[in-house]
Amino acid sequence: MADRADDVQEPFAGAREGFEPLPPARRGGRGSRLVQRLLHLGPPLTRSVAVQRDLPVSMPDGTVLLADRWAPRADGDGLPTALIRTPYGRRGPMIAMAAVPLAERGFQVVVQSTRGTFGSGGVHVPFRDEREDGLATLDWLVSRPWCGESVVLTGGSYLGHVQWAVADRLPPQVKAIIPVVTESALTLDFLREDAFSLETPFRWGVMVAGQERRAAMLRQLLDERRTHRAQFTLPLDRADTAALGRRSQYIQDMLVHGADDPHWSGGDHRARVADVSVPVSSVAGWYDIFLPGQLGDHQALRAAGREPRLTIGPWSHAAMGVFAEAATQTLSFGLAHARGEQPPERAPVRLYVMGEEAWRDAESWPPPGYEPCRFHLHPDGALSTGEPPESDPDGYHYDPADPTPAVGGVRLTGRHAGRKDNTALESRPDVLTYTTPALDTDVEVIGEVTAEIWFRSSLPWADVFVRLCDVDEKGRSTNVCDGLLSLTEAESTTRATVRLWPTAQLFKKGHRIRVQVSSGAFPRFARNPGTGEPRATATTLRAADQQVFHDPARPSALVLPVRRT
Template sequence: MNLGSHLIQRLLRLPPPITRDLVVERDLDVPMRDGAVLLADRWAPKSGGDGLPTALLRIPYGRAGMAAGPMVRPLAERGFQVLIQSTRGTFGSGGTFDPFRHEREDGLDTLEWVTKQPWFGESMVLFGMSYLGFVQWAVADRLPPQVKAMIVSVSESALSLEFLRKDGFSLEVPFDWGVMVAGQERRWAIPRQLLGAKRVQRALYTLPLSQADVAAMGCRSDYIQDVLAHDADAPHWELLDHRHRVADVTVPVSSVGGWYDIFLPGQLRDHQALRAAGRESRLTVGPWAHVSRGVGVTATAEALDFGLAHARSEQPPERAPVRLFVMGEETWRDFPSWPPPGYAPQRLHLHPAGALAADAAGESAPDGYRYDPADPTPAVGGVRLATGIKAGRVDNTGLEARPDVLTYTTATLDTDVEVIGEVSAEIWFRSSLPCADVFVRLCDVDEKDRSTNVCDGLISLTEADRTACATVRLWPTAYRFRRGHRIRVQVSSGAFPRYNRNPGTGEPRATATTLRAADQEVFHDPEHPSAMILPVRQPID
């Protein structure tokens, strides 16, 4: 066991622990109001564990192994006792696993149970990433006084609803996650997942998509069927939306996110809601994707710094409310707020011949390309969560060589240009079909002509055969474009399978069977001034 302790210490870049001698009480029964019994394990130092601050983690992925061990052990060795509970219907806990739907009632019942245990002291913190962060938001407005802080990483209060937008259905994440949890309790689940990754990716091409779950794993998934059948604003998902609870949180919150994380926009929204309500909230965003090691390193450090201090009724070491890793500059910087002050929106206009400049274009013919959903424009790097798929910053050379991707590039920059905040684009667009997507990506082109993605976004249009302005909300970012580099904007009509390919027919996504190619036009004349809108500190000449 001590070998595991040393490995985790090194992996998470932690100082030596107070103790490596732990005791684990397994399969504690935690009763719920409806009679279901959820199982939990309690980790504590072998001596002196009773009465220590409790860190509570509620997890659907099991209480042991690679998912849980690196989260639990470091805390139990450094000042906490830790209770890790399997959520309803997973890994021995009673009831049926219906993702996201029972976490409020089960979470409140668990909090009440913990505070009544003989080993409980006077304080508790909530901790966890992704789903483990969502379960915190589900109870955040009804926390008992013993809860002193929340440490929420790569998560948000309306988990998964961003993926299910009617105007931008993100297929890959909910589908891959649904397949993963469906098979996670089978023997050799992780090797099976690795070996089956290509089959899952191929299944995303299935038509109709309602058959894709069977193609991926040989059986139906109620969750995947629900994802395909219901948009984000459908009543079906009301129990997943805890955004209205955020402003009522009374405990300090530390949020850890990543510039290429799947939940970043919602996480920033939650932080802003807390600050607007006058709550104590601090934010850390690094150059990470959802499963990057840096997330775990930073989240654990926050639990042991921010969380443990509040649990002991102390103040954590003072730091700025917002700490951001500025990519391009490759350094951490502190700011008073998100978005930070001093960054004004500046438009970079699309021009003919692939140019991009601050001034608007003159009279010019539109640029065109053909989008064929039978050979969809691929997703390359960026915001991804799929086994064996590289996320984050990658070389876009191959993508930009495709005939269905337009690029617009500035002249070489004379000075550094710093972009920090919310990014958007206004693309004047027309398709030969009523239904089409507009995908926009911001890139950094270095001295060697290597194009690296910074952030991106997509919107689906339903009257695309009429010339109109498509407003695309890209992922927020913090990026410094270096002198000697160039800024590039890509425009295309997809990023498959991150986003579902638009069949061009208007058929429902679950049942669509026909694929129609479309001829797309992007305008950049005085009446149709397509532009990328960047929050810039240094003006662009």
């Protein structure tokens, strides 16, 4: 099949065969201005943009993938090209929000549907083919007469992961990559045996399975309750049928293949990161599902002698701030490199300090000047940097048939994610809280957070969930970061070392620092049935009595990176 763009040599013009003018709302009208406001962008160079649909791109195995090309209606040929590869389609408001602002401000944009999605040939097996297909797409792109001499890779989540899949073998035309809320080993952290995250991979699998239906976004909203209920299904390997009415191979795979299983090797690109030589500017969020892996990628680049940039905002995965910062970085950092210029000067790391509600520059992640400080759990719900006294353990009853719910935090969907009031959660009998007195000075915490909880259960199989909260003067408790660890010998007293999400938080004078301890955050994390059965086929739920110790021999503590004074 011939590429309709091959015959186009003159400047880009919307009247040519194969080019469609944008609908009026996007062609310089209210839609363009609305996106400009939403993304906090300056005025465009043009609001007259056209799109060329369904460009065929042949893969080495003969499969044909389809792409759309967006560019200014006049003089688009030869402009730097932003490449976006996506499994979510080439139409609709999200792609318009990603492509149109770039095409209005100095780029032409190629948006390709990945294998087996939205008209592209082949079968969509998540993560498996992105390296080979991505490299072939780049070879095709740089050979187009309209491509110009510079390419930038950009996009978030899966659209960012596909950048890492090829980033160590880029053609010289690629001048920069902008990975947004993503990581080089997408989803693997969810599938850890010691902290299996159910909600994100399950909801993603349900979404992808139904995304090409008519009115898919509306259907997903209407099916929200059904999808939530499906996660209670036993055994879990029937949850996909409960949500979709049919089986999903991806959901089946994620239930039976753990993070270290060779099944996922095609999507694990961590070993490639150190070999990436083009400039990298990453966008992350404190409540994003991929934050730890994304920080690991940044540190791997630094360890290899690169000079990557990193921006971390107060965002969850789908927050509007993520879209805005992605556009900003693509236009400032990416476009500058594409033109052979230096991007605006700034610190290597720019992070948002919650509580202070202000941006801060740093030379590295984690930033220097912060030391681990142990906040010990004490009897009567106290939290203190002092050593705990002799005391009896605290206890609670955990019942997986009525699991401790997830409230805010690291969630896939924006409505449920981020900073939330934890009052109702902390009133549950299966949640313990430990709180400092009102602080007599500000306490600034930036970096990696861990907890060491001395724990015992009436069952061998149990989970320990720990959450850090900021309690204001009115008593409102707001979640900052959290994490979970699954134990397999919990009937013996065990020191559970729980990795919480990294954070940047200023606890103001007069506020209090609080720690929650429980045994779940469902459905973010799969509920522990207490039986040791495989997660996919477990059918029995057993309640457990849990104990948390805080005495000199078993000093449970939260370890915070506190700024030196």
